[in-house]
Amino acid sequence: MTHKRARTGRFGEELALSHLLRGGHKLLERNYRTRFGEIDLVTMDGDILVFTEVRTRSSSSFGTPLESVTLAKIHRLRRLAQAYIAATGQSQRCIRFDVIGVKCSAGTAQIEHVEGAF
Secondary structure, three states: OOHHHHHHHHHHHHHHHHHHHHOOOEEEEEEEEEOOEEEEEEEEEOOEEEEEEEEEEOOOOOOOOHHHOOHHHHHHHHHHHHHHHHHHOOOOOEEEEEEEEEEEEOOEEEEEEEOOOO
């Protein structure tokens, strides 16, 4: 990943995390890595364990941030969530998958949060 893309991605994750914390979420993990890949944010929303994918774009040339979540990515996130649950023993919890899209342009950022995206 290029330096600019990495910086944009980190910026988007910071905004998404702030958004979730303002909404009452409690952060459990950030950039949780397994052999299957990485979960951007793992939080608790009340009694619900939430796995959040953050997609950040600086232009719409290749579609919106939310449009960039492919079927393959959804399958990977589900597998990552299973690994997280097995590793942490949280199998009795209700879970949810959210996607947060961050669009950055001209010094502003727009956040779109889809709860229960898949």
